[in-house]
Amino acid sequence: xxxxxxxxxxxxxxxxxxxxxxxxxxxxxxxxxxxxxxxxxxxxxxxxxxxxxxxxxxxxxxxxxxxxxxxxxxxxxxxxxxxxxxxxxxxxxxxxxxxxxxxxxxxxxxxxxxxxxxxxxxxxxxxxxxxxxxxxxxxxxxxxxxxxxxxxxxxxxxxxxxxxxxxxxxxxxxxxxxxxxxxxxxxxxxxxxxxxxxxxxxxxxxxxxxxxxxxxxxxxxxxxxxxxxxxxxxxxxxxxxxxxxxxxxxxxxxxxxxxxxxxxxxxxxxxxxxxxxxxxxxxxxxxxxxxxxxxxxxxxxxxxxxxxxxxxxxxxxxxxxxxxxxxxxxxxxxxxxxxxxxxxxxxxxxxxxxxxxxxxxxxxxxxxxxxxxxxxxxxxxxxxxxxxxxxxxxxxxxxxxxxxxxxxxxxxxxxxxxxxxxxxxxxxxxxxxxxxxxxxxxxxxxxxxxxxxxxxxxxxxxxxxxxxxxxxxxxxxxxxxxxxxxxxxxxxxxxxxxxxxxxxxxxxxxxxxxxxxxxxxx
Amino acid sequence: xxxxxxxxxxxxxxxxxxxxxxxxxxxxxxxxxxxxxxxxxxxxxxxxxxxxxxxxxxxxxxxxxxxxxxxxxxxxxxxxxxxxxxxxxxxxxxxxxxxxxxxxxxxxxxx
Numbered sequence: 001x002x003x004x005x006x007x008x009x010x011x012x013x014x015x016x017x018x019x020x021x022x023x024x025x026x027x028x029x030x031x032x033x034x035x036x037x038x039x040x041x042x043x044x045x046x047x048x049x050x051x052x053x054x055x056x057x058x059x060x061x062x063x064x065x066x067x068x069x070x071x072x073x074x075x076x077x078x079x080x081x082x083x084x085x086x087x088x089x090x091x092x093x094x095x096x097x098x099x100x101x102x103x104x105x106x107x108x109x110x111x112x113x114x115x116x117x118x119x120x121x122x123x124x125x126x127x128x129x130x131x132x133x134x135x136x137x138x139x140x141x142x143x144x145x146x147x148x149x150x151x152x153x154x155x156x157x158x159x160x161x162x163x164x165x166x167x168x169x170x171x172x173x174x175x176x177x178x179x180x181x182x183x184x185x186x187x188x189x190x191x192x193x194x195x196x197x198x199x200x201x202x203x204x205x206x207x208x209x210x211x212x213x214x215x216x217x218x219x220x221x222x223x224x225x226x227x228x229x230x231x232x233x234x235x236x237x238x239x240x241x242x243x244x245x246x247x248x249x250x251x252x253x254x255x256x257x258x259x260x261x262x263x264x265x266x267x268x269x270x271x272x273x274x275x276x277x278x279x280x281x282x283x284x285x286x287x288x289x290x291x292x293x294x295x296x297x298x299x300x301x302x303x304x305x306x307x308x309x310x311x312x313x314x315x316x317x318x319x320x321x322x323x324x325x326x327x328x329x330x331x332x333x334x335x336x337x338x339x340x341x342x343x344x345x346x347x348x349x350x351x352x353x354x355x356x357x358x359x360x361x362x363x364x365x366x367x368x369x370x371x372x373x374x375x376x377x378x379x380x381x382x383x384x385x386x387x388x389x390x391x392x393x394x395x396x397x398x399x400x401x402x403x404x405x406x407x408x409x410x411x412x413x414x415x416x417x418x419x420x421x422x423x424x425x426x427x428x429x430x431x432x433x434x435x436x437x438x439x440x441x442x443x444x445x446x447x448x449x450x451x452x453x454x455x456x457x458x459x460x461x462x463x464x465x466x467x468x469x470x471x472x473x474x475x476x477x478x479x480x481x482x483x484x485x486x487x488x489x490x491x492x493x494x495x496x497x498x499x500x501x502x503x504x505x506x507x508x509x510x511x512x513x514x515x516x517x518x519x520x521x522x
Numbered sequence: 523x524x525x526x527x528x529x530x531x532x533x534x535x536x537x538x539x540x541x542x543x544x545x546x547x548x549x550x551x552x553x554x555x556x557x558x559x560x561x562x563x564x565x566x567x568x569x570x571x572x573x574x575x576x577x578x579x580x581x582x583x584x585x586x587x588x589x590x591x592x593x594x595x596x597x598x599x600x601x602x603x604x605x606x607x608x609x610x611x612x613x614x615x616x617x618x619x620x621x622x623x624x625x626x627x628x629x630x631x632x633x
Binding site: 290315337340 | 569570596604
């Protein structure tokens with residue numbers, strides 16, 4: 001009556017699955033600097049926490065007596081595990097088996113429409129996609145006997161889209177990916193690519209060569225330089241796979257398990273009342289001179305907690321997750337090292353980040369030093385107005401509190417995007433702050449042209465008017481009028497922010513759940 | 523296997539490729555090689571396109587992380603090129619008013 005033979009068979013088949021695509025394929029994969037999907041999953045998760053689902057799925061062949069003679073595992077490995085003790089769903093293609101292409105079962109294990117997506121959706125837990133697959137293959141037409149319209153069967157992406165509204169989704173591009181898996185990678189709240197071994201494109205070099213006669217390497221077409229730094233198709237770059245796993249764990253440490261929860265608070269060893277003297281003179285007296293905004297942020301946030309999203313794309317704005325007294329905040333800061341001017345890329349990056357924070361109940365802090373939107377023919381051709389106003393539109397749809405620290409410039413449409421007009425409209429300024437619809441230097445000639453031209457010494461008159469206006473532009477005058485809510489000693493910024501971030505936590509708890517927004521983005 | 527050729531053999535000599543034995547290496551080249559092994563050469567790049575506004579350091583200067591080597595003028599701003607490493611300036615590759623492209627190496631440091 002014992003089932004020991006069958007039980008033994010379960011274990012034997014698991015062993016077969018763990019061999020992936022066989023010793024030869026695995027060693028080739030390792031030689032290319034890549035870990036197998038099971039090794040990757042094991043390293044992303046808390047040690048020993050992986051519980052695999054569907055390990056026995058694959059293609060088997062049997063002899064006449066019904067004994068298994070050959071088994072090829074399904075080229076997708078998935079299951080659940082824990083990161084920092086919290087449950088996550090995780091899966092990835094097994095590149096060592098037919099380059100991670102689908103295996104044609106009625107139910108897909110992972111990728112768009114796969115079981116692991118359904119699990120993340122039903123259980124309301126984060127999903128981690130480790131992408132290393134080349135997508136569809138023409139061999140499925142032969143198997144099926146007919147061809148299908150895109151979005152057929154499991155391939156519709158509707159579950160991937162559902163997930164974007166309820167649980168954190170992370171994509172890591174860990175090999176060369178095209179087509180469906182590429183699209184799957186994009187449907188994430190945060191994505192990362194492993195430098196050198198990762199490439200992503202709509203279609204690879206052979207297709208591009210056929211279409212345009214242009215010969216490109218896969219790195220030129222979709223390596224990190226293009227996909228991350230230039231296009232912002234993916235968010236961050238990892239130096240290697242270990243760095244990738246570290247960054248995935250780090251990103252998720254700032255996010256709640258789903259939108260019905262608040263982000264996890266951390267113990268904070270960094271004193272709340274740490275007032276750094278360096279903040280008193282970090283802003284140069286000349287508004288032409290740049291300074292290190294990342295250093296400024298590091299002096300204010302809890303030590304070692306700044307985690308930049310899209311650090312190499314649209315660099316005139318810095319977007320980072322961070323903590324203040326252990327509570328998660330989203331930081332948006334203009335970067336004077338890149339002029340601080342919002343160009344079309346920076347605007348796109350800012351809008352996306354603001355929406356990400358709003359969705360996961362992360363309050364926002366703007367550190368404003370922005371002279372305006374990028375001007376000029378090239379910028380107009382890049383739709384700067386549309387991109388810039390879209391960032392503003394997204395900012396006006398958020399329901400998390402937004403805090404503004406004006407450290408220097410705050411001008412124009414871009415400056416307005418740093419202000420919480422929808423909420424409390426709470427702005428604090430440093431003595432180095434200046435603001436307006438446009439900087440005095442550019443505006444005087446246009447506004448007072450007739451008066452200047454009529455003066456006996458036009459150049460002198462222009463200087464005089466500039467001087468008058470500059471006196472009026474003192475932030476103390478605005479603070480007297482309560483048109484900026486506070487003007488503070490820069491060294492107090494950390495304790496000031498920590499206390500308000502703590503005080504707004506009750507508000508965050510009142511709006512848990514998905515956020516639905518009406519309207520059409522410009 | 524398709525797609526595997528050219529992978530996994532970095533550093534190996536390709537069959538048929540000509541390879542000279544190191545018999546012709548002179549004493550000088552050996553010394554230079556040794557220097558490369560012991561001294562790390564740090565390339566300092568400009569992260570933005572602009573023109574050189576000021577050169578702030580000279581060969582032989584000892585710099586610490588965060589020190590400014592060069593100031594670039596771009597978008598009406600003076601933007602410092604900063605070293606992230608401690609080291610000695612070996613070479614400054616630009617002079618005032620030179621145009622500089624994003625990613626261009628503007629100075630060399632040695633640690």
